[in-house]
Amino acid sequence: MNEPFSQAERQALYRVMELRRDIRHFSSEPIPTEILERILEAAHIAPSVGFMQPWNFILISSLQIRQSIKTLFEETNRAELAKITEQERKELYRSLKLEGILEAPLNIAVTCDRERDAPFVLGRGAMPEMDLFSTCLAIENLWLAARAEGIGIGWVSLFDRPSLEKLLELPPNVRLVAYLCAGYPLEFRAKPLLEEVGWKNRLNLANLVYHDKWGEISPLFGNEKNHPSL
């Protein structure tokens, strides 16, 4: 079980990462229970600070609840649109579908219990946000597992968080980290949608890697030809 990973296994991992997308267009076909279980198990074996496992997963299928959540999204989305001053950019933003709350067969709220194991969590004393960060590691596991199972995930972050937390009846010590739409996608596109529509380009990784301190180009990574901005 513990032998080194083969070339084929590494390639499988990298292929899942490369083809993972943020999905907003879903078929209504339900996610089979055994697939849902595997995806949540993948999330649950993520690393967490002090083995805290601070996450919960709320599986939201009620259309009535999702309708209320969609209304919250629309309020925030309108406010966001109003912030964009450039007309062309505003039109592009308006043309983008940013969620699949009602069409997806399932929504998943991922939460973080900030008082699990309180008061002492190994490794968290100086950085209290480590529990939120751990929850994000679980979300990436969930997202990759979903992709490998052919399931699309879309993270919707345009919400007034306190309103959504109230709607989901979260206790005061629990906070929402992610609101995910989940289901079979109409398609997995070759590139991220925001790259495809020209919202923003992929950055050059070589420009993001430094050595020993901020701003020093690394001799350990790539080489000068990878640093076109210099």
Next chain:
Amino acid sequence: MNEPFSQAERQALYRVMELRRDIRHFSSEPIPTEILERILEAAHIAPSVGFMQPWNFILISSLQIRQSIKTLFEETNRAELAKITEQERKELYRSLKLEGILEAPLNIAVTCDRERDAPFVLGRGAMPEMDLFSTCLAIENLWLAARAEGIGIGWVSLFDRPSLEKLLELPPNVRLVAYLCAGYPLEFRAKPLLEEVGWKNRLNLANLVYHDKWGEISPLFGNEKNHPSL
């Protein structure tokens, strides 16, 4: 390239997730450049809010800098130890090795530029912390890719963050998200160390999954026999 993943590919992904560990015992053998590049590429293709890609990676090899960082760790670790009141628990904590800052051939500071693309980032308006969360998704990709390459990663969070940020000369708009030790591990253990030594057990996932709102056990996940606490 976009065809469904095979059973073997899914198993490869799940095996990487299952065997990923937080590593504190390293060999001094350097990480080959091409492996380091693949690991950082994996991080860089993670999802990010509004395709923000807010991360940077500082590769720290200088022993002098790492010695200063180790001193920061030791200060925080002493303060943490003093918080534990129960004697047996205190002894257990003291027996744990919590970092490999000097032994690992490489340390990687992962940062988040909170003003990249400022002022408008798609999807971040109502939840400003989405950039930090995105950076965590990249860290999990990095961690999984490292495991598949036989490289161990250990996340060290026992730091006074402002002191470490100053030492790494981060600009005011950039914050440290993770400080990672990286290298070939002496071993990948079968279980998480904190589980193995009895610090904390793995929670039962079935108890962490709710339906439609907080506290409602889900009919979509598992069944009653999976809910021993009920």
